[in-house]
Amino acid sequence: MATMRHSLAILFIILLIEIIHSEVTFDSVCSPDVEVSGMSSTDGNDVYAIDLSDTKFSPEDAISVYLRQIRPNYGINEFVIRAFDHDGNVVGRFDDPQISNLMVKHHTCPNGATAVYADHVDSPGYREIPLTWRATGVHQNLDEIIFRAGVVSNRQLYRVKATSLKRRLPPGTIPFSQDQSINIDQCGESQGCLVVPQQCNNAGKCEYTLSWQALDDERARFHIVARAQGFVGVGFSKDEKRGDDQVILCAKDAQGHVSVYNMFVSVQSPQYVFRGRPSYGLRDAEGYSNGPHIICKFEKSLAAYTDDLVEDDERNRGRIDRERLVDLRQPHYIYPIYSDEDLVTAQGMRIPFQDISIVNNHPVNFQRRLWQKSHPEGASVLAKIHAILNIIAWVLFASAGVMIARYFDSVWPEYERQVVVDGTGAVTGETVQRRRRFSYFTILPPIMTLVAILTWIAFFCILFELNWRWTSGTHHMWHSILGVIVLVCAFLAPIIGVLRPVPHTKPYCIWYWIHWLVVSLAHCLAIPVIFLGMDNRRLDLWTWCSWLLFGWCIFHFIVQLIFEIHACCYARREYGHIDEGDRYREKHPGHRIRRERVPGEGWKPALLGIYLLVTLIVVIILILAVVFYEGY
Template sequence: MFRYNSKNFLLHLLVVLNTLSWTPIMSLPQGAPETVCDTMLPFHGGGFLPQSTVPPFNIVPSTSVIGQGQTLRVDIQGGPFGINFGGFMIQARNRNPPYQIIGQFNPTLDGRAKLMNCENSVNNSATHSNARPKTDVSLEWLTPVDFLGQVIFNATVAQQYDTFWVGIPSNPVQVVKRDVAPSYSPPGTREPYNPTRVPYVPLNEPTTTTQKPDDPFYVGCGRSKTCFGFPDNCVKDKSCKAVASTIVRGDIYEFELKSFENNAAYVALGLSDDNKMGDDLVIECVPQNGQISAYSSYTAGGPNYAATRAGVPQNTHRLLDYSLIDGVIYCKVQREPVTIVKDKMFDLINSKYHLLVAAGRSLKESGVGYHDIGRLPSAQPINLAVVQDLSGSSVLLLRLHGAFMIAAWIGTTSLGILLARYFKQTWVGSQTCGKDQWFVWHRVCMVTTWTLTMVAFVIIFVELGAWSAERNPHAILGVITTFLCFIQPIGAIFRPAPNSKNRPFFNWAHWLGGNLAHILAIVTIFFAVGLTKAELPQWMDWILVGFIVFHVIVHLIYSVFLCMQIAGCSSDRQQTQRVNTFQMGEMGHHAMRNGMKLERNMDAPYARFRKGLLGVYIVVLALFVVALILVVVLAPIEETLKSSL
């Protein structure tokens, strides 16, 4: 019989303790299976539940802003005390619903991780390749080339077999359009653990929204500090997308900047002699490596408008305070009262300046990118030391440009083309100033189009003062359309006589120029919806699509009845083409109809139907024009409607 003594007891106790300590540290030795891609719950036997306490592990991206198609290092850290863990699983998910998995992981050189294929995508998740204890793991994640927005790395980390945390989140990482590589944290730099990070939201889990309290930024606006942001008058409603404030105490000039868009790559404030971009002193607040960096930059004049830090002294400002919470950028910067940049003096004490607030989603190598979130200059220059309420620069000319172009190309052009194509043999015998009715009203429509287009063209250049800096084909298409519109009436003045051999060439050229200009104008209006300054809603596209469908259907109906009107139109194609061309008043006293003369004092068949359909077309067309003009004039219409309710 085996006898226990103190030595044997201690030996057995060590075996038991070793067994107890060995079993819990084990995770699945070959990593998480792909069946848990959605839940990220470890498939551990025994029915163990995830821990509900604050996890002792950190998920740390090496930078908070990165460009499309670039590589980011992500560390899984064992907290501030280097706690061991055996297993893990990590994904990058879109911060917005439906929280899909984003990007790909690269294979690790140390072999401590293996890649997983979740949601039918390759290498978009990673897990441990062995269950040996480890204090940290580094992975490389490749950003998608077709994604803009914020991602959060979510991880499941198993400290022991029955002790694990699910969905540990990282700080948000902003994916932006960026041509330069992100700045990486040194290998030894670790972000301290922050238990107040955004909680993990599992896929398909419903979320609830609550009304946000007023932001403390607005406290003191108009009383102790001057505040200005966009959209215009947003400070009053406390609904700004980006806002800046000035606080002056003696010769101390402090500026606060904040962007409320969680996908912003920067927020900036410019000091300008006018309300246009160019030759301005700019303060930039840019997230970098989980912190905020402040820069001074200078905007060059036209034609290549851009902000650059090159040649701008960076010792004339000081970053006093900052925060980066849920992608919201905030910074407080103190400036020197006098700064000289490129031989230009900015004297904040003795000079008045317009405030230009801007925010965007992209960065450049030597400055901020385009202000695609928004930009607004103040209406008048101000003495920064005088606390006051500011309004934005007037957008009247911008709205008039859009309204005139819609009235011209959706309204009068569409009607004028319809009259010239289908009403040459209608209202026969009725003339105005010796001209057929169809020709008179066609000319009225086209002269109106020409006048509105030329005025709108001049207005937009007066408003912008230069070529548009947006990466949008709207401007170049608008110039081509305006040129075609400009030459149309000039060609009509010099049109050959009806019996001239050159008349057919004019007819086709006039028809082609008019229709091409009409099509280009509508395409140009579609591109206008994407312009930042226009502030048009995306659903305006559906109103334009509705107009196009209606316009095409009416043309098809008229074309069918035109074929019915011309006997044998399918066999005598030449006569059909002749009727459909722009004859511009060249019809003689008779028109050919199936080889027979149609008297000029008689309307062509189906005249009553054509007139009735024309009445319907004019009413519906007017509704489309009014709706589109209201959207343009009231833009941003969502904020306008919200403030009126």
């Protein structure tokens, strides 16, 4: 009997200790820095989160607030949650929550606003606490509200802070911000883009513009500006077909307010990713209308949200379809969504069918550091003409002209050396005379003049395409700056060629190096400019086009290296200018003139022919790629 009494006493003491320790007293509930006696506090934003059903509020609006667990084994035990203004005052009121087996209490602050808390939890912990907050008594000048919570778990107080809840602006009112429009010139540089139509270069005049920026390896920021009166959005598809996709929709209601929804869509009928929580999985989502445009911004995790948010009583099971969530860490297809029709109809939410092709054969990798430029339509005619003319001018004509000028002055010289031989074949004299047939100098000026003409025509084509406006962005800036340098050099080369002085004089030496510098600079910069243009927003050719041009550059280098080695191995003879007829050092009756053979005159033209043939094939392939480019 005594043993039993001792056992009961011990059990009573243990039960008393458990009861005492299971009750938590929150101090300073109405202040941002709530405390619990005997517990240390720490930042809990990586353990818990506060989700809101909307990102905007109006007076008397009801906002669903969800305090949820992020990490496993950190269930929500005792907690306190409240809404604060920018001065740290509690605002608004919470409704009485209906949560089984959980007694939630209200605490009224001096200004009449309320906070809710639970100081005793019998269960091992909840994964989610659903609450409802009302913007009752909120001052009309209050623009932003912050929800803060304190969560007790594992004898530790975790402080949690939600993203800001902003006041809903009247229709037509645009908040002050520097990113209301999308700078298309930054596409492919600091952001990826999807533009409709592709040749549009002003976001304010485009039908649809989407940009995205990877904030880190797990998150991306999206920005949509579209000409629509109903709703806009973006679809993420696992294949090249519409249907069974995850879409983000920004819909305008009858009052002109824009709400952001995370949804699934089978064909035309969308449904929420998380039933009862329209913006689940999105952060910092905001949308508004501005005249004919709807503007929408949101931050989305690249990883699929696989947390099914099941509470201990399994009340939330089945509210989210985990199988249909897309993992944007893997390449996915994207397509634009925009419409003037209302999203909500008498038959429910419906997305009207749009004849806008999905971004085919170009899955987007949102984690890729080289930003994508995705376009569902092809480049403009002027942009294609600009590309074709520059390819013909610099890959074909300029390369051939430079090769001939540098290595064929001895094979096809302007002045040809001839020798005088007697009947036995012995050389008795020599002569130097101007060639009556073509020479390297009769070939080079027409070629470089043609290059200059084609380059300037291409330049005016792209000026008309850009509406005579200079482009910005690092990628486009270098393409433009280097292109202007090439343009100036192409203009100067023929003019300098016309001013050619008498050969083998001091002015000729100065002229030679100036002309060589201008032509070499133009040719050396023109090919990189073409490379940059092939990876441009207005004409983003397939990757194999860049590899083809790169292979041609290697081929060009090998051919030039062969010619250069041959030129170094054989000394070149200099020919003086003959002003009056032919001169002989020695002349006798019966002697005849024989043309002197030049080293390489047999195989060098053959190699040049092969070079021109390969170059012509490469140019034709690149031209066909430009002509048949239809965007992707």
